[in-house]
Amino acid sequence: MAFLDLSQLNKSFGPNHVVKDFDLSIAQGEFVSLLGPSGCGKTTVLRMVAGFETPSSGAIRIDGQDMTHLRPNQRNIGMVFQAYALFPNLTVAQNVAFGLKVAGVARAETQTRVDEMLALIGLPDLGGRYPYQLSGGQQQRVALARALAVRPKVLLLDEPLSALDAKIRASLRREIRAIQQRLGITTIFVTHDQEEALSMSDRVVVMNGGRADQIGTPFEIYNTPATRFVAGFVGTLNTFQAVVTDPATGTVTLGDTPIALHRPVDAAAGTTVTLAMRPETATLGIGEPGDVVLRARISDVQFLGAIIRVTADLGGDSLTLDTFNRASTPPPDVGAPVTISMPPAGLVVL
Ligand code: ADP
Numbered sequence: 001m002a003f004l005d006l007s008q009l010n011k012s013f014g015p016n017h018v019v020k021d022f023d024l025s026i027a028q029g030e031f032v033s034l035l036g037p038s039g040c041g042k043t044t045v046l047r048m049v050a051g052f053e054t055p056s057s058g059a060i061r062i063d064g065q066d067m068t069h070l071r072p073n074q075r076n077i078g079m080v081f082q083a084y085a086l087f088p089n090l091t092v093a094q095n096v097a098f099g100l101k102v103a104g105v106a107r108a109e110t111q112t113r114v115d116e117m118l119a120l121i122g123l124p125d126l127g128g129r130y131p132y133q134l135s136g137g138q139q140q141r142v143a144l145a146r147a148l149a150v151r152p153k154v155l156l157l158d159e160p161l162s163a164l165d166a167k168i169r170a171s172l173r174r175e176i177r178a179i180q181q182r183l184g185i186t187t188i189f190v191t192h193d194q195e196e197a198l199s200m201s202d203r204v205v206v207m208n209g210g211r212a213d214q215i216g217t218p219f220e221i222y223n224t225p226a227t228r229f230v231a232g233f234v235g236t237l238n239t240f241q242a243v244v245t246d247p248a249t250g251t252v253t254l255g256d257t258p259i260a261l262h263r264p265v266d267a268a269a270g271t272t273v274t275l276a277m278r279p280e281t282a283t284l285g286i287g288e289p290g291d292v293v294l295r296a297r298i299s300d301v302q303f304l305g306a307i308i309r310v311t312a313d314l315g316g317d318s319l320t321l322d323t324f325n326r327a328s329t330p331p332p333d334v335g336a337p338v339t340i341s342m343p344p345a346g347l348v349v350l
Pocket residue numbers: 013016018036037038039040041042043044045
């Protein structure tokens with residue numbers, strides 16, 4: 001039974017239909033990211049869950065209760081935004097206590113919870129400071145503590161890391177995930193950053209033009225993208241055309257090279273299909289038994305230090321491959337013939 005259930009949510013602003021037939025079921029304690037480019041409707045979904053926007057149609061249920069038409073303060077939801085929304089004239093402790101005060105929680109209990117929250121975010125001694133005396137990362141941790149202090153049923157995070165610099169972003173990712181897991185709080189995290197979504201989430205929803213294109217674990221989203229949009233938005237992608245020869249066994253040909261996918265292909269014999277492949281799934285030279293083997297010619301080599309990025313011409317399409325620099329073998333020469341091996345599982349038919 002889903003803890004948080006969004007069913008057939010739609011939202012229009014005037015003629016602008018920005019969230020379309022959006023379904024999502026989240027289990028208790030799950031961390032789910034909404035991932036997609038700017039303007040695809042992520043914030044609008046989050047604001048509907050929070051109660052700041054009313055859906056044009058559809059329903060929102062949390063813990064068995066229909067929340068669709070409740071006011072934000074009746075939903076027991078905590079929210080953190082991209083921009084630090086701390087009250088500048090209140091101390092850190094007063095900021096964290098804010099929701100408790102509004103809810104009429106007794107003074108002693110408030111004090112206990114504020115101390116708990118400041119310990120949870122690793123800032124036990126900064127209760128007396130004002131927001132301007134904190135770094136951006138510290139301010140976002142306080143915003144998180146303020147959202148969690150009221151013990152919400154659901155935590156909503158709208159690009160909370162986007163305004164921070166890269167190093168702090170990476171450490172806060174781990175910290176937010178650790179806090180979320182410690183509390184077991186059901187969380188929706190909005191981001192346009194694929195690495196953030198993949199590294200933090202139990203499941204990812206890839207959104208495209210107001211719709212959920214795919215919902216799956218990070219592993220599924222990355223390795224078996226359901227649509228061309230998902231494949232291109234999450235990670236770097238190679239595509240090449242091949243002709244289906246036997247749909248039942250999943251045999252296709254590239255030029256005159258047969259490729260055995262070892263799983264049925266949903267297209268008739270003789271059809272041209274697009275195969276997609278990640279740069280890191282292929283190796284130069286002979287790979288493992290069972291690998292698909294292609295012959296190509298090197299057209300470009302980029303030495304990136306840890307990685308050598310090789311572009312190879314298949315006689316029409318070209319593939320980009322990332323190989324680890326193992327120090328023992330120098331980068332191949334442009335123009336050299338090359339054998340490329342990849343596991344059939346690394347090839348996705350789009
Ligand atoms: P995201 O968070 O994915 O960047 P948003 O949900 O903020 O996307 O916006 C989706 C679309 O809805 C955008 O085209 C945006 O301009 C539009 N939009 C969002 N809020 C409003 C509003 N209050 N009034 C009119 N249009 C809006």
